[in-house]
Amino acid sequence: MSGKRFSGGCLCGGVRYEATGEPTLAGYCCCVDCRKASGSGFMPFMGFPASAVRFTGETATYASMSARGGEALRNFCPSCGGLVFGGKVGEATSHTIYAGSLDEPSRFRPTVAIFSRDRPAWVILPPGLTVFDTLP
Secondary structure: OOOOEEEEEOOOOOOEEEEEOOOOEEEEEOOHHHHHHHOOOOEEEEEEEHHHEEEEOOOEEEEEEOOOOOEEEEEEOOOOOOEEEEOOOOOOOEEEEEHHHEOOHHHOOOOEEEOHHHOOOOOOOOOOOEEOOOOO
16 A cells, blocks of 8 residues: 555554545534444544555444445444444445544544534534535
């Protein structure tokens, strides 16, 4: 892998990743599931092709129904509980990296907000985002 690199992991360091290249999409998801999973008003995320991401460490997973009717799989550290990424390693064609897990969080550059219909009134979005009621 070459080019721009993003690295990160869970709170205890047991789960790590490195992603190369530019994210295919970066933003805030305000859907109910992401809010509940993150314990916040939104989940900051970055999407990457599966071929651009390498993971180390064992994860625990939680599956729920996605907005498109398939399975949304969230991966977290079984030791510290830190939520790290979405998608099944070895099967998914892309992975969602949760931006709060970045080693350098200032590298997160959101461009969209999705599921704004579910956004709590107390969540203030940064100016300049393209906002979608559901998915783009």
